[in-house]
Amino acid sequence: MGDVQQASGGGQASSGHGEFSVLVIEDNPGDRRLAELALTAGAEGTGAFCEVLLAGTLEEGLQLLATAERNAMHAILLDLGLPDAAGFDGLQRLKSLYPDIPVIILTGQNEEAVAISALKFGAADYLEKDEIRPRSLWRSIGYALERKKLEAELVYLAATDPLTMVKNRRALLEALPLIMENALRSELHCAVLIIDIDNFKQINDLLGHSTGDELLLTVASRISDAIRQTDVVGRLGGDEFAVIATNLKSPEGAIEIAEKITQAIAAVPEINGRPIEISSSVGIALFPSGVENSDELLTHADLAMYKAKKEGRASICLYDESLHHELRRRLLLKRAMVSDMATPGFYLDYQPIVDCKTHEIVSAEGLARWRTRDGKIVMPAEFIPIAEENGWIADLGMRMIEQACEFMSRSLSTGVPVVPISINVSPIQCKDKGFPGEFTRAIERRGLSPTLFNIEITESTFMQDIDGARRGLEALMHVGIGIHIDDFGTGYSSLSLLRDLPLKHLKLDRSFVSRLAEDLGTRPIMEAIIDLARKLEFKTVAEGVETAEQVKLLTEIGIDYLQGYYFSRPISAAKLCEELVMGGVVRNGYGLGLEAGHDMDNADKISRALGR
Incomplete structure (x- = not known):
């Protein structure tokens, strides 16, 4: 252990460029001393201070590293011909124990090929012993430290989110x-x-x-x-x-x-x-x-x-476990949708929308439903997100539009009265440049008027791509299809949207209607929206109407149309046909339905309208 030495050179330079610690592991005392002097002189030449630790064997070097402060050692000079670590054994052991400390190989003459091989084992650089000079040695250490710094930066960047600088x-x-x-x-x-x-x-x-x-x-x-x-x-x-x-x-x-x-x-x-x-x-x-x-x-x-x-x-x-069951149910629904997408299992129910004053049916909202093969009804809140996540929503949406067009065509051809149908459209469909053309062609194939159809979209559809939404909506509005904003008042309700977009109706969210009787602040808000819509020549629809009191208050504040369980739950195409044949006026809040004894001529019309 007598060969283990510690030497420091020259004191702190006035320029104060830094302090460094370098370990020299070299069994030849002369070469070891030469490296020490070169390191000391090289540090002084750059205005730095270098602490040099000396060891004659690998084990002595490892002892010095073990007792040094963590991250205190900046570089290691290593002789490949040590008595206790011949060849690359010493290098591999150092890199396994201290991978962050750069190792510079000291070689004798005619050992360049060996030194180059050492680079493949993780050495930072190599120097021939007869080339050990203050300048060349210090430059080699400087390059090794720069490479170490660059590698650390690359590792940091590879693991870091470039915007927030937290982990990626x-x-x-x-x-x-x-x-x-x-x-x-x-x-x-x-x-x-x-x-x-x-x-x-x-x-x-x-x-x-x-x-x-x-x-x-x-x-x-x-x-x-x-x-x-x-x-x-x-x-x-x-x-x-x-x-x-x-x-x-x-x-x-x-x-x-x-x-x-x-x-x-x-x-x-x-x-x-x-x-x-x-x-x-x-x-x-x-x-x-x-x-x-x-x-x-x-x-x-x-x-x-x-x-x-x-x-x-x-x-x-x-x-918790209930979420596990929910996840499993979503997976089962996804698998079932794959097999049911091309079947009649997906269909439309219709919820009538009535005139506020006469309670006459003026239109109906088509609501997608899914009857699975075992007869269970799945509501859109469950299957629409699955369709959107898996890229099926455009196909499913067009199937519902085709179904509505077919129902409208049969009704007209058989003499059943019709009202415009509103169809909910996904934001994903709205962003599809081909959607307006597909919708228009579905209408044209059956010789229908575009004015018999409306689309309902939420405010969030506009917020995602205002310019894109505007272009698509203008194409639909140009041919006569009506544009309705659904759930108005639940998002940002930007007035610029009402000014800039080709709209026809505003559907006030059901949360306004549910609070109208109890919350004194809700009525003036609804009155202001209705007044603004009237000045912009929009019609207003209140959805979620469930009580006679709500009907009375909504009539007082001037809403145009009403929709909700007070008048009718979503009903089948057959029920809608029946009510329209009977006059299409909802007189009481007991939902829609044919009175017993309707004439057979009307029943025959309804059957033919439904394709029976």
């Missing part, structure tokens, strides 16, 4: 299995929290992408401040973030972290100088919890997040 999806996916293993060993819990900013798409579209980016930066910072040092935060993509919470003593710990995150995000007062109110939805999946791998844990957290969004803004949902 790939880094999170790589970290999660290790954290799960540690939870099992330590007999503690870990959890995945997926955080989604509520209504981010609308904020991004209304305030601009630069404001949206600034919001993402702010949210990433707020989440980072809200979690503990041992937790990991990253961005999955878009407006979704994830936190891997570690070392949890109980499931309640994950909920507490989620609450801190939602509170921190909600406390953001403004973005780019604009006041803003934001909230977030959080889904949590715990481990251990019966999952077999990290992908399954992420899937559970994602499902919990979507459940939280359904429950409303600023919700937190913990994955």
Whole structure:
């Protein structure tokens, strides 16, 4: 052990360019001393201070590294001909134990081929011993350190989201299995929290992408401040973030972290100088919890997040067995849809819309339904999202349009009275440039008037692509198809949309109608909307009408049309035909239906209209 030495050279240079520690592992005392002097002189020449540690064997060098402070060693000079580590053995052992410290190989003459091979084993550079000069040695160390710095930066960038500078999806996916293993060993819990900013798409579209980016930066910072040092935060993509919470003593710990995150995000007062109110939805999946791998844990957290969004803004949902059953049901529905898409299992029911004063049926809304092969009825709230997620919505939507056109054509040809039919259209269909042409051709093939059809779209459809929506809607409006905004008042209700888009009707969301009798503030809001619509020459429809009192109040404030269970639930095409044949006036709030004893001529017309 007498060969183990420590030497420092020259003191701190006045320019203060830094302090370095270099370990020289060389069994030849002369070469070892030469390297020490060259390092000291080279450091002084650049205004730096270099601490040189000397060892005559690999084991002596490893002892010095073991006792040095963590990350204190900047570089290692290694002789390949050590008595206890011949060839590349010493290099491989150093790289396995200290992979972040660059190793520069010292070689004798005629060993260049060996030195080049050493580079393949992880060496940063090599120098021939007779070329050890202060300048060349220090330059080699400098290059090695620069490469190490660059490699570290590349590793950081590969694991970092470029906008928010938190970990990216790939880094999170790589970290999660290790954290799960540690939870099992330590007999503690870990959890995945997926955080989604509520209504981010609308904020991004209304305030601009630069404001949206600034919001993402702010949210990433707020989440980072809200979690503990041992937790990991990253961005999955878009407006979704994830936190891997570690070392949890109980499931309640994950909920507490989620609450801190939602509170921190909600406390953001403004973005780019604009006041803003934001909230977030959080889904949590715990481990251990019966999952077999990290992908399954992420899937559970994602499902919990979507459940939280359904429950409303600023919700937190913990994955449990009921969500597992929901996931399984969605998978079964998806498989059933694949086989049922081309069958008559998908059909339209119709809900009448009546004149507010006369209660005469003036139109009907076509509502998609799905009767599965075992006879069960599935509502659109369940199967429409599945169709949208899997790219089936355009085909399904056109099938419903074709069905409505066929029903209208048969009714007219058999003398059954008809009213315009409104059809709900997905935002995905609206963004399809070919949709207006497909709809128009379906009408033309049957010789129908486009004025017999309306489409209903939500405000969010406009917010996703205002210019694209405008072009598509103008094409439909140009041929006479009516455009109705559905659920008006639940989104941003931008007045510029009412000014710029070719609209015909506004359908006030049912939440206004349900609060009309009890909430004093609702009536003046509805009156203002109705007055504005009248001045813009739009008609107004109130949906969700269920009581006589609501009918009375809506009539008083001047609504044009009414729709809801008070007049009729969604009914079959046959029931709609029957009511229109009987005069199409709903006189009482008991729903639609034919009185007994209607004449056989009308019954025959109805049968032929339905293709029987």
